[in-house]
Amino acid sequence: MPLIDTAPAPLILTALLAYLLGSIPFGIVMARLFGLGDLRVIGSGNIGATNVLRTGNKLAAFLTLVLDAAKGGVAVLIARAVVGEDAAQISGFAAFLGHIYPVWLKFKGGKGVATFLGVLLALDWQVGLACCATWLVIAFLFRLSSLAALVAAGLSTAWMLVLGRPEMVLLALLLTALVYIRHSSNIGRLLRGEEPRIGADKKKS
DSSP: OOTTSSOHHHHHHHHHHHHHHHTOOHHHHHHHHTTOOOGGGSTTOOOSHHHHHTTTOHHHHHHHHHHHHHHHHHHHHHHHHHTOHHHHHHHHHHHHHHHHSOGGGTTOOOOOHHHHHHHHHHHOHHHHHHHHHHHHHHHHHHOOHHHHHHHHHHHHHHHHHHTTOGGGHHHHHHHHHHHHHHTHHHHHHHHHTOOOOTTTHHHHO
């Protein structure tokens, strides 16, 4: 759907609110609530669920995963209900930006995978589930969280085309590009065969 059917002011306002919602660092919040310390000096220093899992607290990691995904989904659903479909995509993108570049943490945020999936699930549950399934399959086969994220993001555009949502392709391309940028260090380790596998992170840290 073209983004010219809605007045600019509501789109800007919903985007700003979505960014603020997306910028809530739930990984840091959960780490503090569970007494795990400052997540930014633990493991990789990332504020996402994978790094929370490195503390050994699976519940905190699960809650971080759910909340990081939920903030992207909630931003989309609220924007869609209040303003319309135009605002839904823009707010999804803004919430994702908030997670990876949060103003509260000097624009040093997470890698955005959970929020990415939450946004897609809210925009189209079939596309979202297809991307989640892609992540799960790759993670199960290779035990590499970053590889699963990269493949799931990379195939998101294909899933949109297959499932009849071509109007979401531009958003998918933008989100995928940012996911790959945020995973640049992981890509380097994958190419060198040095990326830690799921289950080995906890022991290593």
